[in-house]
Amino acid sequence: MPNLSGPWNPGLSRRELLARSGTGLGMLALSNLLRDEGQLGAAESGAGPLGPLSPKQPHFAPRAKQVVHLFMNGGPSHIDTFDPKPELKRLHGQPLPTGNLRTERKTGALMGSPFQFQKYGESGIEVSELFSQTAQCIDDIAVIRSMHADVPNHEPSLMLMNCGEGRLPRPSMGAWVTYGLGSENQNLPGFVVMCPGGYPIVATRNWRSAFLPGAFQGTYINSQQKQVDKLIANIKNEDLTLDVQRRQLDLLRRLNEKHADDRERDAQLETRIQSFELAYRMQSEATDAFDISQETKEMQERYGTGDVARQLLITRRLLERGVRFVQLWSGAGQPWDNHSDLEKQHRKLSGDWDRPIAAFLTDLKQRGLLDSTLVLWGGEFGRTPVAELPQLNGRDHNHYGFTCWLAGGGIRGGYVHGATDEFGFAAAEKPVHVHDLHATMLHLLGFDHEQLTYRYAGRDFRLTDVHGHVIPELIA
Numbered sequence: 001m002p003n004l005s006g007p008w009n010p011g012l013s014r015r016e017l018l019a020r021s022g023t024g025l026g027m028l029a030l031s032n033l034l035r036d037e038g039q040l041g042a043a044e045s046g047a048g049p050l051g052p053l054s055p056k057q058p059h060f061a062p063r064a065k066q067v068v069h070l071f072m073n074g075g076p077s078h079i080d081t082f083d084p085k086p087e088l089k090r091l092h093g094q095p096l097p098t099g100n101l102r103t104e105r106k107t108g109a110l111m112g113s114p115f116q117f118q119k120y121g122e123s124g125i126e127v128s129e130l131f132s133q134t135a136q137c138i139d140d141i142a143v144i145r146s147m148h149a150d151v152p153n154h155e156p157s158l159m160l161m162n163c164g165e166g167r168l169p170r171p172s173m174g175a176w177v178t179y180g181l182g183s184e185n186q187n188l189p190g191f192v193v194m195c196p197g198g199y200p201i202v203a204t205r206n207w208r209s210a211f212l213p214g215a216f217q218g219t220y221i222n223s224q225q226k227q228v229d230k231l232i233a234n235i236k237n238e239d240l241t242l243d244v245q246r247r248q249l250d251l252l253r254r255l256n257e258k259h260a261d262d263r264e265r266d267a268q269l270e271t272r273i274q275s276f277e278l279a280y281r282m283q284s285e286a287t288d289a290f291d292i293s294q295e296t297k298e299m300q301e302r303y304g305t306g307d308v309a310r311q312l313l314i315t316r317r318l319l320e321r322g323v324r325f326v327q328l329w330s331g332a333g334q335p336w337d338n339h340s341d342l343e344k345q346h347r348k349l350s351g352d353w354d355r356p357i358a359a360f361l362t363d364l365k366q367r368g369l370l371d372s373t374l375v376l377w378g379g380e381f382g383r384t385p386v387a388e389l390p391q392l393n394g395r396d397h398n399h400y401g402f403t404c405w406l407a408g409g410g411i412r413g414g415y416v417h418g419a420t421d422e423f424g425f426a427a428a429e430k431p432v433h434v435h436d437l438h439a440t441m442l443h444l445l446g447f448d449h450e451q452l453t454y455r456y457a458g459r460d461f462r463l464t465d466v467h468g469h470v471i472p473e474l475i476a
Contacts, residue, residue, distance in 0.1 A: 058446025063410025184322025374409030384410025
């Protein structure tokens with residue numbers, strides 16, 4: 001049940017409010033009004049302005065209106081990408097003077113980065129050769145070098161970064177954002193997730209809605225598919241016309257509504273009704289949104305080839321059409337989890353992402369979309385400055401200190417926040433916990449993170465749990 005105790009509650013639609021107020025008399029009056037205006041079908045199905053994804057106003061004027069999360073699942077090495085540590089090269093192969101912190105596996109000597117760093121932009125921020133093209137946009141980026149999480153394990157760290165809680169089922173960040181803001185386009189999902197080749201580890205739990213209504217759950221798309229008709233499974237009915245489908249859905253809706261009324265408006269059934277309606281409406285718009293062949297040859301060449309380039313170009317098209325939250329993954333499993341052969345693997349993975357990210361940020365800026373789009377890059381944690389045993393060519397998980405970066409949406413560009421120690425093992429200056437990152441992102445979207453709540457099991461829950469502080473230095 002949504003929290004009705006406060007003055008603002010985005011989870012309760014006007015339809016639900018009227019239905020639950022005055023034993024439903026308000027809903028009866030609305031139904032008569034809509035029937036007279038020929039709008040009854042849309043209202044009853046949860047579509048249009050009365051649906052759960054209808055646009056909503058946040059607590060205060062937002063700097064950002066949409067979010068793109070570039071997820072480097074597996075944990076990219078911050079000390080090989082955005083956090084240069086010259087002491088590592090100087091002491092390569094030697095023991096860490098202060099002793100190794102406890103991580104998931106046994107680690108040994110210090111391992112210098114095999115990649116070169118140099119300064120970019122007017123800000124002069126140092127970036128690795130792995131992201132030399134992304135670095136061309138560094139004056140629009142705030143690099144957070146003092147991130148830290150809770151444990152050095154993938155599953156809880158993925159849950160913490162995505163859902164604000166590493167152990168218990170909680171709604172994902174994308175679900176919270178669409179719960180709070182709805183979506184500008186009722187013919188596409190408000191929260192889209194793209195991962196080429198299959199699911200990351202812990203699969204759909206990364207973008208679940210948990211106890212929030214199911215309409216806010218992420219819609220998964222295997223972006224490895226190149227044919228638009230196969231990109232979204234079962235989106236088109238080859239046997240029935242739209243008119244026949246509409247009549248079928250109207251009948252199904254009436255049966256489901258009667259079934260739901262007998263069960264006090266079961267939330268799961270409400271979600272199923274809404275999903276049928278969204279699938280129907282998507283048939284025309286989804287094909288257009290995901291079809292990058294409509295882009296010019298020059299634009300497609302700017303982004304490059306491959307799954308990552310294609311999904312970033314699709315993302316720009318989704319943003320233009322009002323989709324609220326888009327999350328992009330590196331691929332199935334945990335591609336950045338390079339316990340060995342890090343140089344080869346990180347070079348390949350960054351090669352997939354670097355050019356498309358630069359093209360994407362530049363494209364958004366040229367179209368005037370970057371000011372209202374908040375972009376987050378990072379993984380669930382970083383990697384150790386000491387090598388994983390027995391060879392000196394890979395790094396273990398590191399939750400003590402790592403890097404994320406933000407761009408657009410009111411972010412202070414050309415800025416480095418915080419620092420790890422001289423070896424890059426732990427956050428040493430201005431530490432930023434994942435809860436602080438979430439609180440800051442919600443602030444940029446117009447929310448007081450302590451007030452964006454949902455009443456469940458007798459408690460008001462929120463993305464940041466009982467933690468989190470907004471980082472004002474990150475805001476322009």
